[in-house]
Amino acid sequence: MIEWLALPAIITGAALIPKKKITDEKKIQTIFENRRVGIKKDDSFLYPKLYKKHDNEQYSTYLYTLPLGIPSEAFETIKSAIVDGLNKDIEIEFDGLLKIKVYKQKLPEKWSYTDDLLNEGKWEIPIGRNHEGILYHDFDKYPHMLVGGVTRFGKTVLIKEIFYSLLMNQMENVEFYILDLKGGMEFGHYVGIPQVKEVSSDIFESTELLSTIIEDLKERQKSMRLKQYTNIVDTPIQKRTFIIVDEGAELSPNIVEGDSKKYAKFCQAALSEIARIGGALGYRLIFCTQYPTKEAVPMQVKMNIVARLSFIAAAQIASRVILDDIGAEDLPSIPGRAIYKIEKNRTIQVPYIDDKYMFSKLEGKQDAVINAVKDRKSTHNN
Numbered sequence: 300m301i302e303w304l305a306l307p308a309i310i311t312g313a314a315l316i317p318k319k320k321i322t323d324e325k326k327i328q329t330i331f332e333n334r335r336v337g338i339k340k341d342d343s344f345l346y347p348k349l350y351k352k353h354d355n356e357q358y359s360t361y362l363y364t365l366p367l368g369i370p371s372e373a374f375e376t377i378k379s380a381i382v383d384g385l386n387k388d389i390e391i392e393f394d395g396l397l398k399i400k401v402y403k404q405k406l407p408e409k410w411s412y413t414d415d416l417l418n419e420g421k422w423e424i425p426i427g428r429n430h431e432g433i434l435y436h437d438f439d440k441y442p443h444m445l446v447g448g449v450t451r452f453g454k455t456v457l458i459k460e461i462f463y464s465l466l467m468n469q470m471e472n473v474e475f476y477i478l479d480l481k482g483g484m485e486f487g488h489y490v491g492i493p494q495v496k497e498v499s500s501d502i503f504e505s506t507e508l509l510s511t512i513i514e515d516l517k518e519r520q521k522s523m524r525l526k527q528y529t530n531i532v533d534t535p536i537q538k539r540t541f542i543i544v545d546e547g548a549e550l551s552p553n554i555v556e557g558d559s560k561k562y563a564k565f566c567q568a569a570l571s572e573i574a575r576i577g578g579a580l581g582y583r584l585i586f587c588t589q590y591p592t593k594e595a596v597p598m599q600v601k602m603n604i605v606a607r608l609s610f611i612a613a614a615q616i617a618s619r620v621i622l623d624d625i626g627a628e629d630l631p632s633i634p635g636r637a638i639y640k641i642e643k644n645r646t647i648q649v650p651y652i653d654d655k656y657m658f659s660k661l662e663g664k665q666d667a668v669i670n671a672v673k674d675r676k677s678t679h680n681n
């Protein structure tokens with residue numbers, strides 16, 4: 300009888316024993332093993348070996364030594380498995396050792412733009428927040444930017460955020476040409492802003508707009524050559540001309556039909572010229588596309604753009620076109636989440652801005668915005 304009574308007590312007792320929590324270290328090791336990230340040697344498998352672990356307030360760093368012969372790409376392919384397994388944000392780097400940073404807090408899914416982010420007089424704009432803080436992109440250091448990612452994940456918001464920051468930071472010196480190839484739907488109403496020189500809404504208007512820019516570019520090239528200027532950033536010339544293209548694929552001769560093909564060829568050649576020599580002359584190209592293919596992003600444009608940003612990509616191949624790297628296909632499906640690449644990939648959350656915020660601020664500064672153009676200094680064209 301006593302035994303019968305003891306049995307449920309043992310079961311209840313077992314249920315009360317707390318389950319041992321699996322550590323992140325153990326989870327990562329299990330993922331290496333389950334995904335076979337290792338090297339087969341004789342009858343066994345050699346996996347990355349934990350060499351050191353550091354902890355600080357924001358993240359833990361795990362350093363692994365690798366058996367010779369594991370390609371670094373192997374870890375990019377299991378990054379999403381580690382993120383899901385740990386349910387935490389991570390970064391992977393190679394620096395002789397494999398370095399996995401596991402963050403204690405997740406990136407916010409949304410953060411709103413405020414004017415505190417402005418940097419008056421500078422060509423820097425807030426590009427996003429990562430675990431280390433707010434990152435700024437400096438258009439005088441990296442003049443052009445290539446942006447990709449599937450539709451509805453934040454390209455338009457990013458363009459607006461860049462536009463607004465530049466306008467507010469450099470009212471007197473900035474000018475914009477916008478190729479809004481989605482029929483002028485998003486940026487058509489920006490033409491009222493005096494710093495916006497022109498908005499084109501189809502391939503024909505874009506051809507005209509780009510031929511004006513190319514003529515102007517040749518003039519600037521001549522005048523800078525006469526003065527023996529090699530790069531605008533080292534001269535007293537303050538003016539910068541931004542050319543924003545959304546959606547770049549609409550200018551691809553392989554995508555458009557009939558007569559439009561010859562216009563598309565011209566537009567792609569003009570954009571290539573701007574990317575190739577425009578940077579030193581003060582032109583800044585922001586080329587956006589949701590169809591990152593070789594046809595949509597001309598080789599010369601891509602090769603001359605160091606700064607890349609990709610929202611979630613449809614496939615590895617699309618990520619490679621934008622970033623020259625895989626990874627954007629595995630981003631979580633959070634609007635505004637992106638990989639920003641200058642030399643290395645950084646996962647960021649782009650600040651959120653909407654027309655209501657932008658236009659109410661612009662209205663508040665209406666006089667300053669208008670007068671900034673009227674008062675443009677002779678240093679513009681020098």
Ligand SMILES: Nc1ncnc2c1ncn2[C@@H]1O[C@H](COP(=O)(O)OP(=O)(O)OP(=O)(O)O)[C@@H](O)[C@H]1O
Binds near residue numbers: 636
């Ligand atoms: N940085 C962001 N933070 C939070 N939410 C965002 C962010 N960017 C975009 N979103 C959300 O995603 C929606 C779609 O964004 P957006 O219009 O910029 O996408 P898109 O990629 O330009 O799409 P399309 O190609 O259709 O124009 C926005 O209306 C907003 O709700």
